[in-house]
Amino acid sequence: MKLALASAPASVESARKQPAIQVSNLSIVFDTRRGQTIAVDRVSFDVAPGEFICIVGPSGCGKSTVLNTIAGLEVPFEGDILVEGSRVYSPRPDVGMVFQQPHLFPWKSVRRNIAHGPRMLGKSRTEANAIADDLIAMVGLKRFADAYPNTLSGGMQQRVAIARALANQPRVLLMDEPFGALDAQTRAVMQDNLLELRDRIKATIVFVTHDIDEAIVLADRVLIMSAGPGRILREVAVKLPRPRSNSVMVEPTYLSLKKDCLDVIRAEGLRAFNQSDAS
Amino acid sequence: MQEGTSARQEIALRTDGRGRRPDSARLRRLNILVGALSLPLFIGLWELVSRSGAVNMVLFPPPTVVAAAVLEWIRSGQFLGDLLASLFRVTTGFIVGGLLGILLGILTGQFPVVSSLLSPLFHILRPIPPIAFVPIVILWFGLSEAGKLFLVVWGVFFTVWLSTHIGVQKVDRGLIRAALMLGTPRRQMLQEIVLLGALPYIVVGLRTAVSISFYTLVAAELAGAFAGIVYRIEIAQQNLQTGQVMGGLAALGLISFAADRLFSALAERTVWWR
CATH class of the missing domain: 1.20.5 (Single alpha-helices involved in coiled-coils or other helix-helix interfaces)
Structure with missing residues (x-):
């Protein structure tokens, strides 16, 4: 591999000392016309270096807000967020992000899109293009290096977006429902691609989705969130072997994990339903 | 697939x-x-x-008479002078008005303070047809070239300003967030993202402004000039040279048609990623 995208933790011990991400007592309150809405309520979790966690929850549970806050995009919050040991106030190049929409720069070719980050960090055009070309090969888009985004399919665009986020060699990669807008087949392929990619880049990944299957297939650990206000209901460790692929979905371990998750979600749904009934 | x-x-x-x-x-x-x-x-x-x-042949001359008038116009050498005078007014006015429009559109689109300061004023001035300014332009500039340029600039400016302003405002916020996450400094956001994001709108505004610059040219030359296609039409009308009047109209039509075609060809290349 030509590219060392993020160095693995120096030792297991130092990894234990400092999580890649520490979220403690994170609360986010939005001002609305009818007063204040608590979007996220005292959420705390740690992510170990190199760990892959998925946050699942219904739409509107604040999972994307949590992710944006870690990215430094959501400004006012209460609590504490440490990434690689330092506080987050604004976007930083060691934290990469992939959004639900690819948000590629339409006026730049695939190569230039991916080279954008390194260019902004002061790399020369030649260096940036070399980084881009390595990543283009990694996501399997060699034939499309000079194509413009509007000529690519949704899945290919999202692959470019992932490559672009990796170009700055982030230690933390945040993914906000990146496959949410894709059809089922493309989605399965993308999940496999990401699993493969992940084994090579060794970055810490926080992946937000509302799809439990996707969460279990991808993650080392799944955080299940509830809506209104957003809280973490349960953490489920996914003890499925790696390297993994989409086909783990038929294994008994997988199915029992999924049942655990569904039970939590069903209980929460019932509670919310009864609450709204009573009020 | x-x-x-x-x-x-x-x-x-x-x-x-x-x-x-x-x-x-x-x-x-x-x-x-x-x-x-x-x-x-x-x-x-x-x-x-x-x-x-x-019909009265003097008031409604046949195409053969019009063609003869046009040939005479060209042979006398006046046509070239008229053409150059009109083209100079249109292109200079277009370029100055376009540049001002783009510049101020970026400022009002990007900085809310500038927008609060200028947008109300612009929105009041914009709907006034440029022709309505002819009297005051004559008071201010007399029959000088500056007055004619002023009218064309005025007409072009507001169209380009508005489309640039809208273009800058409509730049996809997602692109800006993505750029921020990739380490794009905020002060470089304008050149890296905003300008290019607004470019399709700016080009549409400029293209509309091409025909507007010809409308205002007519007003400018009717207000009093010493050369120009529309000036020639007016003189011919006073001399009851109806053939020459129609020839002038045809020339004006051809020129603005050619300008529009030229610009749309240029515009396609400007937004290169489409």
Whole structure:
């Protein structure tokens, strides 16, 4: 591999000392016309270096807000967020992000899109293009290096977006429902691609989705969130072997994990339903 | 996915082969024929009506008389002078008004303070037809070239300003967030993202401004000039040279048509990623 995208933790011990991400007592309150809405309520979790966690929850549970806050995009919050040991106030190049929409720069070719980050960090055009070309090969888009985004399919665009986020060699990669807008087949392929990619880049990944299957297939650990206000209901460790692929979905371990998750979600749904009934 | 497309194309071809294609081909050939006949037919009819005696030939001269007037116009050397004078006003006014419009559009689009300061004023001034400014322009500038440029600049500016302003405001916030996450400094956001994001809107504004610059040119030259296509039309009218008037109108039509075509060809290249 030509590219060392993020160095693995120096030792297991130092990894234990400092999580890649520490979220403690994170609360986010939005001002609305009818007063204040608590979007996220005292959420705390740690992510170990190199760990892959998925946050699942219904739409509107604040999972994307949590992710944006870690990215430094959501400004006012209460609590504490440490990434690689330092506080987050604004976007930083060691934290990469992939959004639900690819948000590629339409006026730049695939190569230039991916080279954008390194260019902004002061790399020369030649260096940036070399980084881009390595990543283009990694996501399997060699034939499309000079194509413009509007000529690519949704899945290919999202692959470019992932490559672009990796170009700055982030230690933390945040993914906000990146496959949410894709059809089922493309989605399965993308999940496999990401699993493969992940084994090579060794970055810490926080992946937000509302799809439990996707969460279990991808993650080392799944955080299940509830809506209104957003809280973490349960953490489920996914003890499925790696390297993994989409086909783990038929294994008994997988199915029992999924049942655990569904039970939590069903209980929460019932509670919310009864609450709204009573009020 | 590619297979699906080709299968669909195949079906489309087969249905066409079943009889729709000859029909549509015949229709297309007929359309081309009618299109080719349009102008000659129109000119022939005009010639006939003019010479039939049903209308006054002095006020409604036939195309042959118009053509003779135009030839004389060109031979006398006045045409070149008129053409250059008009083109100078249009292009200079367009460039100055366009640049001002883009500059201020970026400022009001990007900085809310500037927008609060200028937008109310611009929105009041913008709907006033530039022609309405002719009297005051004559007071201010007399019959000088500056007054004519002022009118064209005025007309072009507001169109380009508004479309640039809207373009800057409509730049996809997602692109800006993505750029921020990639380490793009905020002060570089304008050149890296905003300008290019607004470019399609700016180009549309400029293209609309091409025809506006010709409208205002007419007002400017009617207000008093010493050369120019519209000036020549006015002089010919005063001398009852109706052929020359019509020739002038045709020349004006041709020039603004050519300008519009030229600009749309340029515009396509400006937004290169489409």
